[in-house]
Amino acid sequence: xxxxxxxxxxxxxxxxxxxxxxxxxxxxxxxxxxxxxxxxxxxxxxxxxxxxxxxxxxxxxxxxxxxxxxxxxxxxxxxxxxxxxxxxxxxxxxxxxxxxxxxxxxxxxxxxxxxxxxxxxxxxxxxxxxxxxxxxxxxxxxxxxxxxxxxxxxxxxxxxxxxxxxxxxxxxxxxxxxxxxxxxxxxxxxxxxxxxxxxxxxxxxxxxxxxxxxxxxxxxxxxxxxxxxxxxxxxxxxxxxxxxxxxxxxxxxxxxxxxxxxxxxxxxxxxxxxxxxxxxxxxxxxxxxxxxxxxxxxxxxxxxxxxxxxxxxxxxxxxxxxxxxxxxxxxxxxxxxxxxxxxxxxxxxxxxxxxxxxxxxxxxxxxxxxxxxxxxxxxxxxxxxxxxxxxxxxxxxxxxxxxxxxxxxxxxxxxxxxxxxxxxxxxxxxxxxxxxxxxxx
Amino acid sequence: xxxxxxxxxxxxxxxxxxxxxxxxxxxxxxxxxxxxxxxxxxxxxxxxxxxxxxxxxxxxxxxxxxxxxxxxxxxxxxxxxxxxxxxxxxxxxxxxxxxxxxxxxxxxxxxxxxxxxxxxxxxxxxxxxxxxxxxxxxxxxxxxxxxxxxxxxxxxxxxxxxxxxxxxxxxxxxxxxx
Numbered sequence: 001x002x003x004x005x006x007x008x009x010x011x012x013x014x015x016x017x018x019x020x021x022x023x024x025x026x027x028x029x030x031x032x033x034x035x036x037x038x039x040x041x042x043x044x045x046x047x048x049x050x051x052x053x054x055x056x057x058x059x060x061x062x063x064x065x066x067x068x069x070x071x072x073x074x075x076x077x078x079x080x081x082x083x084x085x086x087x088x089x090x091x092x093x094x095x096x097x098x099x100x101x102x103x104x105x106x107x108x109x110x111x112x113x114x115x116x117x118x119x120x121x122x123x124x125x126x127x128x129x130x131x132x133x134x135x136x137x138x139x140x141x142x143x144x145x146x147x148x149x150x151x152x153x154x155x156x157x158x159x160x161x162x163x164x165x166x167x168x169x170x171x172x173x174x175x176x177x178x179x180x181x182x183x184x185x186x187x188x189x190x191x192x193x194x195x196x197x198x199x200x201x202x203x204x205x206x207x208x209x210x211x212x213x214x215x216x217x218x219x220x221x222x223x224x225x226x227x228x229x230x231x232x233x234x235x236x237x238x239x240x241x242x243x244x245x246x247x248x249x250x251x252x253x254x255x256x257x258x259x260x261x262x263x264x265x266x267x268x269x270x271x272x273x274x275x276x277x278x279x280x281x282x283x284x285x286x287x288x289x290x291x292x293x294x295x296x297x298x299x300x301x302x303x304x305x306x307x308x309x310x311x312x313x314x315x316x317x318x319x320x321x322x323x324x325x326x327x328x329x330x331x332x333x334x335x336x337x338x339x340x341x342x343x344x345x346x347x348x349x350x351x352x353x354x355x356x357x358x359x360x361x362x363x364x365x366x367x368x369x370x371x372x373x374x375x376x377x378x379x380x381x382x383x384x385x386x387x388x389x390x391x392x393x394x395x396x397x398x399x400x401x402x403x404x405x406x407x408x409x410x411x412x413x414x415x416x417x418x419x420x421x422x423x424x425x426x427x428x429x430x431x432x433x434x435x436x437x438x439x440x441x
Numbered sequence: 442x443x444x445x446x447x448x449x450x451x452x453x454x455x456x457x458x459x460x461x462x463x464x465x466x467x468x469x470x471x472x473x474x475x476x477x478x479x480x481x482x483x484x485x486x487x488x489x490x491x492x493x494x495x496x497x498x499x500x501x502x503x504x505x506x507x508x509x510x511x512x513x514x515x516x517x518x519x520x521x522x523x524x525x526x527x528x529x530x531x532x533x534x535x536x537x538x539x540x541x542x543x544x545x546x547x548x549x550x551x552x553x554x555x556x557x558x559x560x561x562x563x564x565x566x567x568x569x570x571x572x573x574x575x576x577x578x579x580x581x582x583x584x585x586x587x588x589x590x591x592x593x594x595x596x597x598x599x600x601x602x603x604x605x606x607x608x609x610x611x612x613x614x615x616x617x618x619x
Contacts, residue, residue, distance in 0.1 A: 003612040007565065008580045010558035015476035015581060017552045020489050024467055027493050031463070031500040088594035090571060111570050112525045130569045301501060323522050324498055325594075343594045 079317040079331050082350040084118055084125050084146065086110040088325065088343045092127055094146060094350060097329055100341035106144045107151060112345040113139075115216075117161040117170075119192075120313065122146060122351035123365065124408045126161035126170065141172055145365030145408060146350060149384075152368045152408050153195065158188075160214060164223035165262070165313060168192055169238070171226055173214045187214060187228065189238050193406050196370055214244075218258035227266070229256060235288070252291025257308060260285050261315025265294065269307055281307045283318060283330075298330045298337050312349045321347045366417060368407030369400050374421045377403075387416045395421045459503050466512055467496060473582065474520050480577060481524040481566065488524075495519035517578070517592045525570050564614040572607030575600055 001009070082103060085095050090110045094103040109129045117126040124145050131140045141155040160173040170192040216229040227235050233256045234247040250256075254268035266286040270293065281300040284293040300307055302322035310319040320328040320337055327347045328337035340347075364384060369377035377400045378388045402420035405411055471492060479488030495516045502515070554562070565573055571593070578589045589604075590597045 003608060003615060004580070006557070006561050006615070007576065007608075007611065010554065010561040011480060011565075011577070011581045013554055013558055014552055014562060015480055018476045018479045018485065018488070020472060020475040020485075020492070023471065023489065023493055024464065027463075027467065027496045027500075028460075030493070030497045031460075089596075089599055112522070113570075324502075324519050325522060 078352075079329060080312055080349045080352050083319060083327065083329075083340065083347050084116050084350050085327065085341065085347040086112075086114050086116070086127075086345040088345060090129075090345075092116070092125065092144065095341055095347075097340050100339075104148050106146065106148060107142060110345070113159075114346050115160050115162075116346055116348040117163045118146070118348050118350055119163050119408075120165055120167045120351060124152065125348075125350075126163060126172075128159040128161060128172075131156060139175075143408065147365050149365050150367070152365065160217045162217045162219055162226075163192065164219040165221055166223040169219070169223060170195060171217055171219065171238075173217065187217070187226070187244060189226070196368070216256075216258070221259055221262040221264055227256070227258065233266070233291075250288070250291045252286060254284060254286055254291070254293060256286070257310070259288075259311065259315075260318075261311045261313045263315040264288060265315070266291075267309055267311050267315075267318070268293070269300075269309065281320075281322075283309055283320065285315075298334065300328060300337060301326075308346070310348045313351065317349065319347050319349055364411070366403070366405050366407055366409045366411060366415075369403055369417075369419065370407070372400050374398055374400055374419065377419055381417050385414060387414060389416050389418045391418065391420050398422050459500065462509065462512070463496060463500055463503075466499070466516065470513055470516055471496070474516055477517070477577060477581060478520050478524050480562070480581060481521070481573065483562070483566065491520050491523040494523055511591070514588065514591045517582075518594070521574050521592070525574075560615065560618055561611070564611050564618075567614070568607050568610060571595075571599075572603045572610065575603040576607045576611070579604055 079097065081097055083095050083097055084092065084106070086092055090108055091105055092107040092110050092114075093105050095101065096103050106125065107127070107129075110127055111130060114127050114129055119125070124143050126141060126143050128139050128141050139157070139159040141153075141158045141161050142151045143153040144151050155172070157175045158172045159175075162171045163169070164171075168191065169189055171187065171189045174186045174188050214228050214230060218227045219225070220227060220235065225235055225237055227233060228244070230244070233250045233252065234244070235250065236244060236247045250266075252266075252268070254266075254270050256266055256268045258267055259265070260267040263285070266288050267283070268286045269281045269283055271281065281302045283297040283300065285295040285297060286293050297318065298320075300320045300322060302320070302324075307323070308321045310321075311317070316332045318330045318337075319340075320330065321344060322328075324342075325344050326342045327340045327344045329340050330337035366386070367380050367384065369380055372380065374390060374395060374397065378390065381388050398421040400419045401422045404418045405415070474492040474495060475488050477488075478491040479485055482488055482491070498519050499512060499515055565576060568576070574593060575589055578584045578592060584592070586597045586600045589600045593600070595603075
C-alpha cells in the first residue's frame with residue numbers, strides 16, 4: 001500500500017465514524033441572537049458612550065482650551081502607516097494600513113503560530129517559523145531587516161521572540177529538549193546588539209511541570225521585567241535565575257496580549273457579553289497589579305478567545321487580528337476598528353521610525369559580518385554598496401570580531417563600515433567605536 | 442418615513458434569503474466540516490465547535506461575501522483557521538470562556554482505528570499546518586488543486602509543493618516507524 005493509499009484509508013475510516021448530531025438549532029440561535037439584541041445591551045452601549053463622552057470632556061478641560069486637543073481627542077498621534085504581517089502563504093510582508101496593499105516581502109516560511117517582534121526603531125523584525133518538516137526541535141528564530149534583504153541572524157531551536165521597548169534586549173523561548181517543545185523550556189534574555197546566535201544570557205529561567213508551556217512573552221515598558229503566559233499570566237524580573245513556575249500569577253480572567261504600550265496597563269480581551277463565547281470580543285485595558293479591567297477600548301468581530309492584539313508604544317493605536325484572517329486597526333477616538341487586510345495569520349505594528357516609502361530607497365540595513373573571514377566580510381559589504389575600513393589597517397587575514405555600524409542598522413548606501421579583525425599576523429589590541437547612527441527619524 | 446419602511450422590508454427579505462442559503466449550506470456541508478475539524482484536532486467537541494463557529498462567522502460576514510459560490514471555501518477556510526489556532530489557543534480560550542459542547546466525548550472514545558491508521562493520522566497532524574491542510578483537503582474532501590488553492594488563499598503551484606512535501610514527509614515518518 002502506498003503512503004497515499006494508507007492516508008486515504010486512515011482518513012476515511014476515521015471520518016466515517018464521526019457522526020455529529022444536528023446543530024442547526026444551535027447555529028440558528030447564535031445567528032438570530034445578534035439581530036434581536038435585548039434592550040439592556042443597548043442600554044449598556046448607551047452607558048458606555050456616555051462614559052466615553054464624560055472622559056472626552058474631562059480631557060478637553062484638562063487641556064485648558066487647547067484647540068488641537070478638541071480636534072484630536074486625548075492628543076492622539078497618527079497611527080503607524082505600516083504593519084508587518086504573515087500571509088496565508090507564510091510570507092512575512094510589510095502592508096500599508098491605508099490600502100492593505102503589500103509594500104514589500106521580507107521572508108517566507110512563517111505559519112499561523114508565528115510570533116512577530118518588531119524592533120522599536122522599526123528597522124528589523126524577529127519572527128519564529130518551522131525549521132522544517134522533521135526538524136527537531138521544530139522552530140527557529142530569524143531576524144530580517146524591514147527595508148528588505150537577507151536574514152541577518154538565525155537561532156535554531158527557539159520560538160516566541162520579544163524585543164524590549166528600549167531595543168537593547170531580546171527574549172525568547174529556547175527548547176532544552178527535543179520534539180515539539182518538550183519540557184523543560186528555557187526563557188532566555190540576551191543583549192540584542194551583540195547577539196550573534198550564541199546566547200550571551202542576561203537573564204532567564206526554566207519552566208517545568210507537566211503540561212506547562214510558555215505561550216506568549218512580552219517585555220514590560222521599563223524593559224526590565226518580562227510578562228509571560230504559562231497557564232496564567234506572570235511577571236518576573238529579568239536576571240533572576242529562578243524557576244519561572246514559582247513566580248506568582250496575575251489573578252485575572254482576561255486573555256492577555258501584552259502591555260498597552262508605555263501606559264503600564266496590560267492589554268487584554270474578554271467576551272463582549274460576559275461569558276457568552278458567541279459574541280464579539282471586547283478589548284480592555286487591565287490593571288497590571290490587580291488583573292482587573294479598568295477601561296473598555298473597542299469591540300472586534302471575532303470568536304471570543306481566538307483574537308490577538310498588538311499595541312503601539314503609545315498605547316493609543318491597537319491592531320486586532322482575528323482567527324478568520326482579518327486584521328483591524330483602532331485608534332483612541334475611533335468608534336470601531338477599521339479593517340486593514342484579510343488572509344493574514346499574524347500581524348504587528350511597524351513603528352513609524354522604520355523605513356517608510358519615501359526613505360526606504362535611501363537607507364539600507366547593514367549585513368551581519370562578525371565571525372566571517374575578513375575577505376568574505378568585505379565582499380559582502382561592498383556587494384550591497386558599503387565602503388569598508390579594516391582595522392588593523394589593511395589586514396587581509398583573520399576573523400571579524402566587531403563591526404560598526406551594528407548588523408541591522410539602517411544607514412545610507414555608501415556608509416563606511418568599520419571592521420575590527422582578529423588577525424594572527426598582528427595581535428595588537430584593536431578598538432572600534434561605533435558612532436551613534438541613530439534612527440533615521 | 443416611507444423610505445425607512447421600504448428599506449426595513451428589504452433588509453428583512455435579504456435576511457430571509459441569507460438564512461435559507463445558510464441552511465442549504467448547513468445541510469450540504471456541516472457534517473463534512475465537523476469531520477474535517479475532528480480529523481485535524483482529534484477532538485469531537487472542538488470539531489463541532491469549529492464547524493458551528495464557521496457558520497456563525499459566515500452569517501456575520503455575509504454582506505462581505507462578493508460571490509455566494511465562494512461560501513463553501515469560506516467555511517472550509519474558517520474551519521481550518523479555527524483548527525490551526527485552536528491547537529495553540531484552546532487551553533487559554535477554554536479557561537477564558539468555557540464552551541458548552543453537550544456531548545464532550547473525545548474522539549478517541551468514539552473512533553476505533555487500527556494502530557497503523559493511528560500512526561498515519563498522528564503523522565498527518567504533526568506536519569506543518571499548510572502541508573497538513575493540503576493533504577486533508579485532498580484526501581478527505583477530494584478537492585481539486587484549484588479548490589484547495591481557493592480555500593487556503595494560495596496559488597495552485599504552492600498547493601502542489603505543499604502536498605508533495607507533506608506526502609514525502611509522511612512517507613519518511615511512516616517508514617521510520619515501521
